[in-house]
Amino acid sequence: MNAGETPRHFLCMKILIIEDDTQTRNYIVAGLKEAGHTVDAAKDGLEGLFLAQEANHDLLIVDRMLPGLDGLSLVKKLRGASNSVPVLFLTTMSGINDRVEGLNAGADDYLVKPFAFNELDARVNALLRRPRETVEMKVLRVCGIEIDLMKRVVKRDGQLIDLQPTEFRLLEYLVRHAGQVVTRTMLLENVWDFHFDPKTNIVETHISRLRSKLNTGNKSDIIQTVRGAGYRIHETA
Known part of the structure; x- marks a missing residue:
């Protein structure tokens, strides 16, 4: 095949x-x-x-x-x-x-x-x-990343990743839109509930922290920066 x-x-x-x-x-x-x-x-x-x-x-x-x-x-x-x-x-x-x-x-x-x-x-x-409401409401997966929404637990390749609440919401939103470009405005509205631009680097700072935690152990970076557009979770790790 x-x-x-x-x-x-x-x-x-x-x-x-x-x-x-x-x-x-x-x-x-x-x-x-x-x-x-x-x-x-x-x-x-x-x-x-x-x-x-x-x-x-x-x-x-x-x-x-x-x-x-x-x-x-x-x-x-x-x-x-x-x-x-x-x-x-x-x-x-x-x-x-x-x-x-x-x-x-x-x-x-x-x-x-x-x-x-x-x-x-x-x-x-x-x-x-x-x-499949009972499955999809509980667990989200993109290659290597597993998010248990009920237990609020995140794993990568089976290893637990300790995330702060905002980091968890950020990762959840990115995973739910895997393969799509997510803009800074979309993240501000859906993760922080900001319907205005706070004129800070809050998104960039949290993306950086999230990357650092996800990539522990020299793992590949699954969060792609799309220049001039936003961010995208790779469809494969």
Whole structure:
């Protein structure tokens, strides 16, 4: 699969693959990473259930026939625990009753093996475009950056970053507009609630502090200064 075969995404989604066949699992992981997503993988149902419960994922891709805990039971357990993360089933079980059983268990979509990656990618994108209020209201992600809006916690590559309240609001606004140029006026209005120009370097000062904290450990700078326009969060880190 060539890089041009799948679309790039402004926001990196965090996807969990639960698949016991090594070749299939590696194939899906490689393709989704190439498409710009962050991907976790599990080789059996018990490991998959643990990862699904412990981490915030935007989508699960689950094989029906898994060792340890089958995919159907795994999804039922998640739904029973009020976990509403979208689930795409992968399976060789192509009968109508099998599909109905999977959907009734709580799956959102169903893809029969063997499959073309382009179709998998299209189904993934369709699921990720659906409104997911419980997920999107809690966690924002741009490649490497994770903002938990409920806990007010920010991580970069899994490392906690200690931000002051204004720095948190500034980063949140930039991430919500990832890939777009955000002007100084937009930041003054939406982060500081200033509807006038205070004639200070308040924006520049906070951007500098935020960069310093995000880039600790010689990490790349994901905040781009667009000369004469404003700032933009890189779509990839």
